[in-house]
Amino acid sequence: MQQPDLTHALSRLREAAPLVHNITNQVVANVTANALLAIGASPAMVQAEEEVGSFVRLAAALVVNIGTLTAPQLAAMHIATRAAGEAGVPWILDPVAAGATPYRLQAARSLVQLQPAVVRGNASEILALAGEAVSSKGVDSTHGSGAALAAARHIAKEHGAVVAVTGAVDYVTDGQATWAIANGHKMLTRVTGTGCTATALIGAFLGAGFTAMQAALAGLTVLGVVGELAAAKASAPGSFQVAILDGLYELDDATLASHARVTPA
Amino acid sequence: MQQPDLTHALSRLREAAPLVHNITNQVVANVTANALLAIGASPAMVQAEEEVGSFVRLAAALVVNIGTLTAPQLAAMHIATRAAGEAGVPWILDPVAAGATPYRLQAARSLVQLQPAVVRGNASEILALAGEAVSSKGVDSTHGSGAALAAARHIAKEHGAVVAVTGAVDYVTDGQATWAIANGHKMLTRVTGTGCTATALIGAFLGAGFTAMQAALAGLTVLGVVGELAAAKASAPGSFQVAILDGLYELDDATLASHARVTPA
Amino acid sequence: MQQPDLTHALSRLREAAPLVHNITNQVVANVTANALLAIGASPAMVQAEEEVGSFVRLAAALVVNIGTLTAPQLAAMHIATRAAGEAGVPWILDPVAAGATPYRLQAARSLVQLQPAVVRGNASEILALAGEAVSSKGVDSTHGSGAALAAARHIAKEHGAVVAVTGAVDYVTDGQATWAIANGHKMLTRVTGTGCTATALIGAFLGAGFTAMQAALAGLTVLGVVGELAAAKASAPGSFQVAILDGLYELDDATLASHARVTPA
Numbered sequence A, B, C: 001m002q003q004p005d006l007t008h009a010l011s012r013l014r015e016a017a018p019l020v021h022n023i024t025n026q027v028v029a030n031v032t033a034n035a036l037l038a039i040g041a042s043p044a045m046v047q048a049e050e051e052v053g054s055f056v057r058l059a060a061a062l063v064v065n066i067g068t069l070t071a072p073q074l075a076a077m078h079i080a081t082r083a084a085g086e087a088g089v090p091w092i093l094d095p096v097a098a099g100a101t102p103y104r105l106q107a108a109r110s111l112v113q114l115q116p117a118v119v120r121g122n123a124s125e126i127l128a129l130a131g132e133a134v135s136s137k138g139v140d141s142t143h144g145s146g147a148a149l150a151a152a153r154h155i156a157k158e159h160g161a162v163v164a165v166t167g168a169v170d171y172v173t174d175g176q177a178t179w180a181i182a183n184g185h186k187m188l189t190r191v192t193g194t195g196c197t198a199t200a201l202i203g204a205f206l207g208a209g210f211t212a213m214q215a216a217l218a219g220l221t222v223l224g225v226v227g228e229l230a231a232a233k234a235s236a237p238g239s240f241q242v243a244i245l246d247g248l249y250e251l252d253d254a255t256l257a258s259h260a261r262v263t264p265a
Helices: A009-016 A029-039 A048-059 A071-087 A102-112 A123-129 A143-158 A188-191 A195-205 A212-233 A237-250 A253-259 B009-016 B028-038 B049-058 B071-087 B102-112 B123-129 B143-158 B187-189 B194-207 B210-234 B237-250 B255-258 C011-014 C029-040 C047-058 C071-087 C101-111 C121-131 C145-159 C186-190 C193-206 C212-233 C236-250 C253-260
Strands: A019-023 A042-047 A063-064 A091-094 A118-122 A162-166 A170-173 A179-183 A262-264 B018-022 B043-047 B061-065 B092-093 B118-122 B162-166 B170-173 B179-183 B263-264 C018-022 C042-045 C061-065 C090-095 C118-120 C164-168 C170-173 C178-181 C262-264
Touching: A009 A029, A009 A195, A009 A212, A019 A029, A019 A048, A019 A071, A019 A195, A029 A042, A029 A195, A029 A237, A029 C236, A042 C118, A042 C262, A048 A071, A048 C101, A063 A071, A063 A195, A063 C178, A071 A091, A071 A102, A071 B043, A071 C011, A091 A102, A091 A195, A102 A123, A102 B049, A118 A123, A118 A143, A118 A195, A118 A212, A123 A143, A123 A162, A143 A162, A143 A170, A143 A179, A162 B009, A170 B123, A170 B170, A179 A212, A188 A212, A188 A237, A188 B028, A195 A212, A195 A237, A212 A237, A212 A253, A237 B028, A237 B237, A237 C236, A262 B237, B009 B028, B009 B043, B009 B092, B009 B194, B009 B210, B009 B255, B018 B028, B018 B071, B018 B194, B028 B043, B028 B194, B028 B237, B043 C029, B049 B179, B049 B237, B049 B263, B061 B071, B061 B194, B071 B092, B071 B102, B071 C042, B092 B102, B092 B194, B092 C047, B102 B123, B102 C029, B118 B143, B118 B194, B118 B210, B118 C236, B123 B143, B123 C164, B143 B162, B143 B170, B162 B194, B162 B210, B187 B210, B187 B237, B187 C029, B194 B210, B194 B237, B210 B255, B237 C029, B237 C236, C011 C029, C011 C193, C011 C212, C011 C253, C018 C029, C018 C047, C018 C071, C018 C193, C029 C042, C029 C193, C029 C236, C047 C071, C061 C071, C071 C090, C071 C186, C090 C193, C101 C121, C118 C145, C118 C193, C118 C212, C121 C145, C121 C164, C145 C164, C145 C170, C145 C178, C164 C193, C164 C212, C178 C212, C193 C212, C193 C236, C212 C236
Parallel strands: A019 A042, A019 A063, A063 A091, A091 A118, A118 A162, B018 B043, B018 B061, B061 B092, B092 B118, B118 B162, C018 C042, C018 C061, C061 C090, C090 C118, C118 C164
Antiparallel strands: A162 A170, A170 A179, A179 A262, B162 B170, B170 B179, B179 B263, C164 C170, C170 C178, C178 C262
């Protein structure tokens, strides 16, 4: 298994400056847009059923996040992901709190059928999506990421997707090869939307032409490294959130390479 | 009337780390989630009619905020508050701008019938909810908090709720005992969502097992003290907002106790 | 053509403290509310069809932004703008990404028929609104602002509105006189919602009784100058966003006057 090459990942992304279409939740829409701008992508949040099918064809990638799902939004997600499939636009699914209610689980399962390039969730979400009975605490996982590794491989094989399970250590698998990313900082769990930001960053790398595996590794490593650097500057969540946005803008290829801790799992 | 005891309030909250279900407005969803994370709770924003009834049964408390109400959201609020009542999950109502339009007033009145543990509003909102003809300026009050004290007591008695009227001085009443909280800072009125944050913090204390009266006093005192400490560090609203989030995370029981100014009213 | 007089513009706005009704997008709702509070206005986000017609009559100005348009929101915009017209409440249209999809273009065109006092967009948006075939990159313009000047004059004459095209240089025209504003900083393009903030600030000046031309010039000049001052303090987008909010609060008439670069175009 060859070490994925993240050299020049950031400069490639910034040169591509991909238009990333997001259908996302009300809590993180602003943070997601700012994270995408900071890293060098061009975000757009477009969610009306009447236009998502047209809009996604203009985009380089699509991010679908069910955090504050409503029925009209779910309908728009189905239209947009189908259009993305037709147009060859890669997309990523964030099955927020998938196991928390039957409605949410059914929604997440209907979406994973539609061939996302990447699925990113915490352990509780990935376990729920794989059909295991799990407890969860709202949007927060009650399981460590390693506990969902078998479930992640199962989903990856069944749907031909790369699956990322995030937690203290992040895992990325295509069902065969699996990588572990040992970057990040616990303060990332004290600010809302960092998981959603990880998903959006992966979307940006997908939009810049990276493979699903490369995009997932690059997106998660970027956020993990930026989280570490931000935690060195800021010890409380308000300042930390500011430092994360600053860090996404300031991070360069050399710093990413020297801080990345990606190993086979 | 015995002085409410807020000793260990923060450590109790942080140990409980309650899951707080929010059905709230688009302006403050992010700020509310971050404030709840910073204080030590676990926030979730879930608003679809199809799932709020299931989700609220997993939660320790429910926060209902009508700031950017829509008809589907109001339907979800009715479902969620009824389910909360059945499941014994305490909930708090924030009747944002209740008097501004007939639609909003009717919505707020329909919700207050459904047995919230706490109602928190500014003077204009509490006066409107009590049936008094008031002028308001959108979401901002045109009345001092003291002017709504009789209205607050009336609502408290009629609905068996604790009612909090916030302003330069905050008042909390159960219809019999009334307490005044002389904490806070005027900069809190120059950042959006501080009232909604107060409501969410009270929700967090409700979720940690505090009585309605204790939860209202604790939530308002915490935000008032954090506002004072933030204003000492930051003199403009951008920095102040960052300092508020930092302060919610950094505040401890001893600092809360030494700064709290709670007296009988 | 007489130089527009912005002397005392800020103090006039702050004395008026106008209630500004916003029907806006989910990405910028929080940022818009905070910008309006920081500059000295009183924001309200109210969007239900059932109440926008009543609410707008209480407001001093209305801001309509189609960034994350949905069908119910568009219906509310039609009701609110018609009521604004009847009640003499001036309003401003932000046709976000107007050219990106047929749905969005049709929506923007239906709204511009309803007599906005001001239309503010980037070059791609103004060109699309004027009926020219354009490419766009989601919400970001692919054209310089000068390229849309003829289109802006055309819209201004056809609809009796003041039209502002923002970019590296901003232009404001009523179809006859045209002014150029050479303030701003490129970092404003790396934070989401700065265009929407410009629109909201113009709305605040409209609400304080300024003419459409004065309001557009004042709003854009304020944001441009604040952007310059913020960029001198903050070199990355997280800190920059904080500095923008601080700067809107701290800016005074004298600083505005000494930094403004408004010339005939």
